[in-house]
Amino acid sequence: MRWRKLLLVFAIAPFASGPTAANEANFETEVAPLLIKRCVECHQGRDPSGNLLLTTAEGFHQGGDSGPVIDLENLGASYFLHRVADGEMPPESRGQSQKLPDEEIEVLRRWIVGGAKWPEGRVLDLFERTSDVRGGRDLWSLQPVERPAVPQLESLQQPTNPIDAFILARLEQEQMQPAPTASKRELLRRLYFDLIGLPPTLAQIEAFEQDDSPQAFDQVVDQLLDMPQYGERWGRYWLDLVRYADTSGYERDQEKPFAWKYRDWVVAALNADMPYDRFVIEQLAGDELPQRTEASVIATGFLRLGTWNDEPNDPLDYQYDRLEDLVHTTSSTFLAMTVKCARCHDHKFDAITHEDYYRMASAFWAGPIATRARSLLGGPKPNELGATEVLGWTDLGPTPPPLHVLKNGEREVPLDEVVPASLSMIPALEKTFDAAPEGSKTSHRRLQLANWIATAENPLTARVLVNRIWQHHFGQGIVRSPNNFGFLADPPTHPRLLDWLADEFVQGGWKIKRLHKLILTSKTWQQSSTHPTAAEYAQKDSTNRLWWKSERRRLDAEALRDAMLAVSGELDLRVGGPGFRPSIAAAALEGLSKKSAAWNPSPADAQTRRSLYMFSKRGLLPPMMTTFNFSDATQSCGQRDVTTVPTQALVLMNNPFVHDRSSKLAKSIIENAKHPQDQVAQLWSIVYGRKPTAAETQLAQQHLETQLNRFEKLATTSSQETPAPSAETRAMASLAHVLLNSNEFIYID
Numbered sequence: 130m131r132w133r134k135l136l137l138v139f140a141i142a143p144f145a146s147g148p149t150a151a152n153e154a155n156f157e158t159e160v161a162p163l164l165i166k167r168c169v170e171c172h173q174g175r176d177p178s179g180n181l182l183l184t185t186a187e188g189f190h191q192g193g194d195s196g197p198v199i200d201l202e203n204l205g206a207s208y209f210l211h212r213v214a215d216g217e218m219p220p221e222s223r224g225q226s227q228k229l230p231d232e233e234i235e236v237l238r239r240w241i242v243g244g245a246k247w248p249e250g251r252v253l254d255l256f257e258r259t260s261d262v263r264g265g266r267d268l269w270s271l272q273p274v275e276r277p278a279v280p281q282l283e284s285l286q287q288p289t290n291p292i293d294a295f296i297l298a299r300l301e302q303e304q305m306q307p308a309p310t311a312s313k314r315e316l317l318r319r320l321y322f323d324l325i326g327l328p329p330t331l332a333q334i335e336a337f338e339q340d341d342s343p344q345a346f347d348q349v350v351d352q353l354l355d356m357p358q359y360g361e362r363w364g365r366y367w368l369d370l371v372r373y374a375d376t377s378g379y380e381r382d383q384e385k386p387f388a389w390k391y392r393d394w395v396v397a398a399l400n401a402d403m404p405y406d407r408f409v410i411e412q413l414a415g416d417e418l419p420q421r422t423e424a425s426v427i428a429t430g431f432l433r434l435g436t437w438n439d440e441p442n443d444p445l446d447y448q449y450d451r452l453e454d455l456v457h458t459t460s461s462t463f464l465a466m467t468v469k470c471a472r473c474h475d476h477k478f479d480a481i482t483h484e485d486y487y488r489m490a491s492a493f494w495a496g497p498i499a500t501r502a503r504s505l506l507g508g509p510k511p512n513e514l515g516a517t518e519v520l521g522w523t524d525l526g527p528t529p530p531p532l533h534v535l536k537n538g539e540r541e542v543p544l545d546e547v548v549p550a551s552l553s554m555i556p557a558l559e560k561t562f563d564a565a566p567e568g569s570k571t572s573h574r575r576l577q578l579a580n581w582i583a584t585a586e587n588p589l590t591a592r593v594l595v596n597r598i599w600q601h602h603f604g605q606g607i608v609r610s611p612n613n614f615g616f617l618a619d620p621p622t623h624p625r626l627l628d629w630l631a632d633e634f635v636q637g638g639w640k641i642k643r644l645h646k647l648i649l650t651s652k653t654w655q656q657s658s659t660h661p662t663a664a665e666y667a668q669k670d671s672t673n674r675l676w677w678k679s680e681r682r683r684l685d686a687e688a689l690r691d692a693m694l695a696v697s698g699e700l701d702l703r704v705g706g707p708g709f710r711p712s713i714a715a716a717a718l719e720g721l722s723k724k725s726a727a728w729n730p731s732p733a734d735a736q737t738r739r740s741l742y743m744f745s746k747r748g749l750l751p752p753m754m755t756t757f758n759f760s761d762a763t764q765s766c767g768q769r770d771v772t773t774v775p776t777q778a779l780v781l782m783n784n785p786f787v788h789d790r791s792s793k794l795a796k797s798i799i800e801n802a803k804h805p806q807d808q809v810a811q812l813w814s815i816v817y818g819r820k821p822t823a824a825e826t827q828l829a830q831q832h833l834e835t836q837l838n839r840f841e842k843l844a845t846t847s848s849q850e851t852p853a854p855s856a857e858t859r860a861m862a863s864l865a866h867v868l869l870n871s872n873e874f875i876y877i878d
Contacts, residue, residue: 154240156248163236166260167219167229169253170475174483175544176536184254186247204242213237256480256554264616266480269624270465271555274588276632277625291633292651295626296676305666308656308678313338315878316655317349318818319679322877323602324353324645326362326688326739327695331814350649354642357704360400361741363641365687366601367395368741369769370462371412371431374762375708378436378747385437387520391430392741393705398428404639405594406583409463413579416523417571429522431458432493436747436763446540452490454764460489461765463582465593465614468552473538479615480554484547487534491549492562492574495529496522524571528564549574551581558586589614591631595644596621599630600768602648604680605673612767622674654679658878682877683771686757687740690786693869696815697793699737708744709735711751712785721749756780781870788862791869792854795861805830808861816868829864836860 154160164183172183179195182188192198198209212218216228229237240246259265279291280298288294300307311319317337321329329337337349353359373392376382398408411418413432415425435454441447453469460468470476471486533543549562562577582590593614600606607627609619621627630644637643648654658679660666666677673680684692694700709731721727728749730736743751747762756776760766781787794815802808809829813821821829840856854862868874 152239153243154236156240156246156251159236160240161251161253162258162260163233165253165255165257166262167233169255170263171219173253173255174475185252186249189245189247199241199245204245205238207241210234210238210241255475256482259616263478264480266554266556268480268616269621270589270592270614270618271480272588273557273586274591274628274631274635277629279629280625288652290647290651290653291629292626292648293653295623295629296651296653299623299675300677303669303675305669305675305677306662307652307676308658308660310652310655311657311679311878314819315657316346319877320349320353320649322684322688323649324350324362325356325358326365326691327358327700328692329818331818334818347646347650350646354645357396357400358702358739360396360398361704361739362688363399363601364392364396365741366597367399368392369760369762369766370597371434372458372762372764372766373434374745374747376746376748377439378763379438381439382746382748383439385433385520387518388430388434389707389742390427390519391434392708394424394427394430396705396741397424399641402640402642405634405641406585406590406639408639409583409590410576410579413459413582414573414576416521417573417576423519426521426523427519430520432496432522433520434458449535449538449540452493455493456486456489458765459578461612461767463593464587464589465596465608465610465612465618465767466552466554466589467613467615472535476615478617482553484534484545485552485554487532487547488550489552489578491529491532491547492572492578494532495524495526495572495574524575527569527572529572529574551578555588558584585635591635591639592627594641595630595634596627597767598641598644599648602645602654603676604682606768610767612765622676679878683773684757684875684877685769686754686759689757689875690740690753692874693787693790694737694739696869697790698797699790699793700739701734701737703738706742708742709738710744711736713749713751714785717749717752753780753784753786778870781875782866787869788866791862791866792858794865795858796854798865799858799861805833809833809864812861812865812868816865817873832864832867833860836863 168183171178172181172188177183177188177193179193181193181195181198182191189198195208199207213229213234219227219229256263256265257267259268279294281287282294282297282301285297285301288297297307310316314334317329317334321327321333337345373388374385375388376384398411403411411425411428413429415421415428418425432455435451435458437451438447441450453472456472457467457469460466466479466481467476468481468486468489470479471481471483473483475481475483531546533546536542536544551558551560551562553559558581560577560581562574565571565573581587585591592608593611596606596608597611600611607623607630608614608621610617630647633647634640634644653676656677656679658681660678663678670677691700710729712730713728718728728746731744740754743754745762750759750761755761756774757780758769758772760769794812798808798811798815802811806826809821809826812829813819813825837856837860840859844853844856853859
C-alpha cells in the first residue's frame with residue numbers, strides 16, 4: 130500500500146502545488162455543475178457505482194469500494210484526482226475514452242487542493258440544472274408559460290395579428306421581408322385542405338375570388354370549421370398520436386371490438402370544439418368523472434389502442450410492456466416527453482427520474498393489463514362502465530397491488546414501492562396522489578394524473594398542443610420535434626411566440642377552433658410559397674425557420690385518396706360507424722398464412738367513404754396508403770415522414786383505385802359535355818378548380834385524339850366477351866389520369 134501511495138503521488142505531481150485564495154475553485158459556480166455533468170449520473174441514489182456517492186459531502190469523504198477518494202494528508206495526491214487525470218473516470222463509453230478536458234481537470238484540482246470544501250447540507254441533484262450533456266429542471270419547456278409583450282416593429286408596418294408581429298420582428302432583425310400574400314385561389318385551396326382535407330370546387334373558388342368584402346376570408350374559415358369534415362380531417366392527426374388501429378397486431382392481429390367508437394368520439398369532440406383540458410381528462414379518466422357518460426367512457430379507448438399480444442411468452446413480463454406503452458403514449462401525446470426512457474434508469478437527457486416512470490405507471494396499474502385480465506375486453510363487464518359495446522378502460526378495483534421500482538427494469542429485481550404521484554420534473558406542480566374516495570370502484574389515480582396534465586399551470590400541455598396545431602398548418606412546428614420537448618428537442622424557432630400562443634390558448638378557454646382562426650387569419654399563414662428573393666434568403670435560412678414564405682406541401686395519403694374521390698364525384702360523406710375494408714391487390718396478401726380468410730374487402734359502394742373510415746389492420750396496411758407515408762400505428766406518431774420516392778409515381782400510374790377514379794370522372798364528363806373543347810374545360814375545372822389555358826386546351830385535345838385512335842384500333846382487334854368501355858371513354862380516362870398524376874393536383878401551394 131505504501132508503494133501504491135508513492136506511485137499516486139508521483140502520478141499527480143503536477144497537482145502538488147498549494148492553492149491560493151485567488152485561484153480556489155468556487156463550489157456552486159464551478160465544482161457543482163462539473164460534478165453534476167460528469168459524475169453524479171453514476172454516483173447517486175440507492176446503488177451508486179462503486180458504492181461511491183457523490184451527491185453529498187458525507188458520501189464524498191466516505192469514499193467507495195476502493196477506499197477514500199481524497200488524501201487528507203496530501204490533498205494533491207488524492208485518488209479522485211488520479212482517476213480523473215489518467216482518463217479512467219469517467220469510464221469509457223462504447224469503447225471511447227471520455228477523459229475530461231484539461232480545464233475541467235484543473236477545476237477539480239483547484240477544488241481538491243483547496244480543501245475540497247462542500248457547503249453544509251448541500252445535496253447535488255442530477256437534474257438541478259441544464260448542461261451541455263443533459264437537461265435539468267430549468268429547461269425552457271419546463272418553465273412557467275409567461276405571456277410576452279407583442280413586439281413593436283421599427284421598419285415594417287405594425288400588423289393587427291400578434292402572430293405576425295412576432296414573425297416580422299425576427300425578419301426585421303435579419304433585414305428580410307416576408308413573401309407576398311398568396312392568390313385568392315391558392316389561399317382557398319390551401320384553406321380547404323388545411324381544415325377539411327378536401328379540395329374546393331370551381332364554383333367555390335370563383336365565389337371567393339369575386340367577394341371583395343373584408344369579411345370574406347373569415348366567413349369561409351367559420352364555414353369550414355362548422356363542417357363535420359373538419360373533425361374528420363383533424364381527428365386523423367390525433368389518431369396518429371394515439372397509435373390508433375382497428376386490430377391488435379402480433380401474429381393473430383385480431384380485431385379490437387368497437388375501436389371505431391373511439392375514432393368517432395375524437396371526431397365528435399373536435400367538431401363540438403370540446404375544450405382541450407376536458408379532451409385530455411376524458412381520454413385518461415372518462416370513467417372516473419363524477420358525471421361520466423357513455424361518450425366519456427368511450428374516450429378511455431385511448432388506453433386500449435396499443436398492440437396487444439393475447440399469448441405472450443411470459444405474461445408476467447408482458448404486463449410491464451403494456452405499462453410501457455401506456456406511459457409512453459400518454460407522456461408523448463400530452464407532454465411531448467419521452468418518459469419511457471426511464472423504465473430502467475434515470476433518463477439520460479431529461480429531468481425524468483427512474484422513479485418518475487413508475488409514478489406515472491402506477492396510474493394504470495389498477496387497470497386491465499395484468500394476467501388476471503388477459504382478454505381484450507378484460508376487466509369489469511361493459512355494463513359496469515355505464516355503457517354497452519365499448520372498448521373502454523376502468524380499474525379492476527379501488528386499491529391496486531403495490532408497484533415497485535424495478536432495478537434495470539427487471540421484474541424479478543424490485544426495489545422500493547412507488548408512491549403514486551405526478552412527475553417530479555416540475556417541482557412547483559409535484560403532487561402525491563390521494564387514495565380513492567370511500568366507496569369508489571376505481572383508484573382515481575388516472576383522474577388525478579389527468580388533472581395534473583390538464584391544469585393551466587402545467588407548462589408543457591398548452592405549449593405542446595399549440596405547437597401541433599401550428600405544425601399541421603405550416604408543415605413544421607415552432608418546435609420541430611413535436612413529440613419531444615426535452616433536451617434533444619429542436620429548440621423553438623420563436624420561443625416568445627410559442628409562449629404567447631400557449632397563454633392565448635388557455636386564456637381563450639382551451640378552444641382549438643379559436644386557435645385555428647387566429648393562425649389562419651395571420652399574414653404569416655397567408656404568404657405565398659414563392660418569394661422574389663428566395664435564392665438569397667435560402668442561403669440565410671434554407672429550412673425556413675424564420676417563416677419568410679409558405680411551404681409547398683404534398684397531399685398526405687388520406688387527402689390524396691379523398692381528393693380523387695371528390696373530383697370523380699364518388700365521395701361518400703357519411704360520418705361515423707364501423708370502418709370499410711378497401712380492396713388490396715393479391716400480391717400484397719402473399720405473405721399471409723391464410724390469404725382467403727385474412728382480408729375480405731367491403732362492397733365497392735362502401736369503399737368510397739373518406740380514408741379516415743378505412744379499417745386499419747396493423748399487419749396489412751393498404752400499399753397505396755403506406756407508399757404515401759401513412760402512419761404504421763405501432764407507437765405515437767407526432768409527425769409523419771414526407772418522402773418523395775419512385776414508388777409513389779408508380780402507384781399513381783398503375784394502382785387500380787386511381788384508374789377507377791379516372792374512369793368514373795371520364796364517364797361523367799362525356800355524359801355532360803359532347804365537344805372535346807368543352808370536355809377539356811370541364812375536366813380542368815373539376816380537377817384543378819380553374820379553366821385551362823389555350824396551350825393546355827390544345828395539348829389536351831391532341832392527347833384525346835391520339836388516344837381515341839389508339840383505343841379504336843384496340844377495340845377492332847379485341848375478342849373480349851365482356852364489353853369494354855368505349856374508345857371515347859378510355860381516351861378521356863387517359864387524360865383524366867394524367868391530371869390526377871400531376872403536381873398541381875398532388876401539391877398545395
